[in-house]
Amino acid sequence: xxxxxxxxxxxxxxxxxxxxxxxxxxxxxxxxxxxxxxxxxxxxxxxxxxxxxxxxxxxxxxxxxxxxxxxxxxxxxxxxxxxxxxxxxxxxxxxxxxxxxxxxxxxxxxxxxxxxxxxxxxxxxxxxxxxxxxxxxxxxxxxxxxxxxxxxxxxxxxxxxxxxxxxxxxxxxxxxxxxxxxxx
Numbered sequence: 001x002x003x004x005x006x007x008x009x010x011x012x013x014x015x016x017x018x019x020x021x022x023x024x025x026x027x028x029x030x031x032x033x034x035x036x037x038x039x040x041x042x043x044x045x046x047x048x049x050x051x052x053x054x055x056x057x058x059x060x061x062x063x064x065x066x067x068x069x070x071x072x073x074x075x076x077x078x079x080x081x082x083x084x085x086x087x088x089x090x091x092x093x094x095x096x097x098x099x100x101x102x103x104x105x106x107x108x109x110x111x112x113x114x115x116x117x118x119x120x121x122x123x124x125x126x127x128x129x130x131x132x133x134x135x136x137x138x139x140x141x142x143x144x145x146x147x148x149x150x151x152x153x154x155x156x157x158x159x160x161x162x163x164x165x166x167x168x169x170x171x172x173x174x175x176x177x178x179x180x181x182x183x184x
Contacts, residue, residue: 001070002052002058002110002133002134002135002136003049003131003133003134003136003145004048004049004073004131004133004134005044005132005134005172005173005174005175005176006044006045006048006088006129006130006131006132006174006175006176007037007129007130007132007176007177007178008036008041008123008128008129008175008177008178009127009128009129009178009179010102010126010127010177010178011126011127011128011177011178011179012036012124012125012126013123013126014058014123014124015122016121016122016123016124017122018114019095019124022040026096031171033175034107034123034125035101036074036118036125036127036129036163037098039097040096040097040098040099040101040118041114041129042133043092043095044093044096044101044114044116044129045095045102045131046092046098047088047092047093048089048091048112048131050088050184051085051088051089054084054085054088054146055077055084056081056082056084056085057081059086059108059110060080060082060084060110061082061106061107061108061109061133062108062110063080063081063082064082067105067106067107070082070083086103086106088103089103089112091137092104093114096116098118098119098120099116099117099118099125100116100117100118101114101115101116101117102114102115103115104128106122106183109133110133111130111131111132111133111168112131112133113128113129113130113131114129114131115127115128115129116128116129118130119122131138134178136167140166140169141169144166144170144172144173145168145173147160147162147170147173148170148171148173148174149173151170152174153174154174156173157171157174
C-alpha cells in the first residue's frame with residue numbers, strides 16, 4: 001500500500017505594512033515558524049492522499065524519467081497516467097484559499113514537491129511541501145499511519161491509549177516542519 005508523509009519547509013515570511021498609499025515589505029528573520037493555514041494544508045494533503053482513487057497504473061511516477069521529460073510529453077500531446085495525476089492535483093490545488101499552490105517536481109521515487117504561497121493582508125508566506133511516498137507492508141504500519149493522519153504532535157501520541165512500543169512507529173508518520181529564515 002502506497003501512502004505519503006509530509007515535510008513542510010518554511011521558505012519565507014514577509015510582513016506587509018501599508019502606510020498611506022505606499023506598501024512596505026519586511027523580511028521576517030526571527031521568531032517562531034508561522035505555519036501554513038490549516039485549510040490549505042488539508043487541501044494539499046487530501047489531494048495527495050486521493051491519488052490512489054485516480055484510475056492510473058500502480059507505479060504512475062515511473063512513466064517518465066525526469067520532470068523535464070514530463071513537460072516535453074505535454075507539448076507532444078502524449079497522455080500517460082502521470083498526466084492524469086498532475087491534472088487532478090492541479091484541479092484540487094485551485095481550492096487553496098488566499099494563495100497559490102503548484103507542483104514543483106515529481107521525482108523517480110514518486111515523491112512530490114509542492115510550492116505553497118499564502119497571501120494574507122499583513123503577511124506573505126512561502127512553503128515547500130514534500131510528500132514522501134512510502135510503501136506500507138505490515139498491518140502495524142498501516143494502523144500507525146491511520147492514527148498519525150488524525151493527530152498532529154508527539155504530545156498527542158502520549159495521550160493515546162496505545163502500547164508504548166507503537167508510539168515511535170506512529171511518530172514516523174507525523175508531519176515534520178523546518179525552516180530557513182535567511183534563504184530569501
